[in-house]
Amino acid sequence: xxxxxxxxxxxxxxxxxxxxxxxxxxxxxxxxxxxxxxxxxxxxxxxxxxxxxxxx
Numbered sequence: 001x002x003x004x005x006x007x008x009x010x011x012x013x014x015x016x017x018x019x020x021x022x023x024x025x026x027x028x029x030x031x032x033x034x035x036x037x038x039x040x041x042x043x044x045x046x047x048x049x050x051x052x053x054x055x056x
Contacts, residue, residue, distance in 0.1 A: 007015065037043070 007018070010018070
């Protein structure tokens, strides 16, 4: 059984190893492309939509 050592007393290299093990990746999801469009901005695409959601 390993002896418990507080995080502050670990070496920098060991702290970095533990931190990287705790982090997770985004997988296939790209967070940059997942933005909500601003509702205040003018959009030409929305102007040309019909009531059925199709382009004119």
